[in-house]
Amino acid sequence: MKQLSDFTDFSDFRTNSNHYLCHMIIKSAEFICSNTQISKLPPPVKAEYAFIGRSNVGKSSLINMLTSKKGLAKTSQTPGKTQLINHFLINDNWYIVDLPGYGYARASKSKKADWSKFIHTYLDKRESLQCVLVLIDSRLEPQKIDLEFCNWLGEKGLSFVLVFTKADKQSNLKTDQNVALFKKALLATFDDMPQYFITSSETQLGRDEILGFIGSINQNFEIPDYKS
Template structure:
């Protein structure tokens, strides 16, 4: 069995206002996506920890920026989900400001992992996020989550659709049930951090 890509991880801090975003200390990878896309599940799988990032069947669980210290030399940064309708407009704007503040302030952000549900059509909020990230010249790649719900043929079609739609971006399929896809994603992140 291959050695784990990341060996140690612990919860570090939750930040709920732009003023408290951490000053850059370690290289960072941030995780971003619509609510309920599987950010916490991906973080847990990549780090080999079951309950490090809290998962929930109800969207909107991540209400601040959660920092995880990994191998005592990286930060994994779990950002609030976007596109979640069942919260007030003011709360939605607060989350949006928090995400934007982090992305604009993060001087040691090495890569951003944009998660998109592989079972859904390309959503306007995801396309807008890609446009914004490209405009801000932020390095990112796209992870298509929940691919275990698709047949191999469906998955090929979905990957091609996203490659056609986002031709400048690296696209990785992902499922928490597939050890190879977990390892591929972890390795991609590790290379970006170094």
């Protein structure tokens, strides 16, 4: 079994409760660039947090909620709209990285392959990436594609946490049931359950917890060695 603690150590963060280690105020949030080429990304001198999930999981809405900047990340009724690696600079200090959603059926096989290649290359090679936030629709029972992606992160030794979205769309009991089912499914291949957040872009549930989590990691960020 994969030992989650071998590649991520967030044991000090009680991210599935109302406790967070530091309060972060978002003073600025701006779009910096979109890319399909890793070589054209900003220099890896600031901490980065990658947001990814199945198409239509509510990623853009979550990013806008976290930054309190409506329209920062473009939302769409059409799943799979994000097809680029988008960098947003927060407080002139760290990046939210909006990655293309996975699993949208209308994309061609070649397009899916292209997306998969550069997403995986970014996740595996980016020196300043601190954590991957994997978004999971809290209304659904465990989806194979989400579990497979988490397993890939585990195999690569990449730090990740889970973010369950759209909790306002159902009862707390139903959300808790689906989180428990996902935990059970993930523990088939992992020895430990990753840290997780329960969120709602509508009610701002989970906002302070996620920002506190990021802020605490930022306190210990050191600029990595990299080839310019």
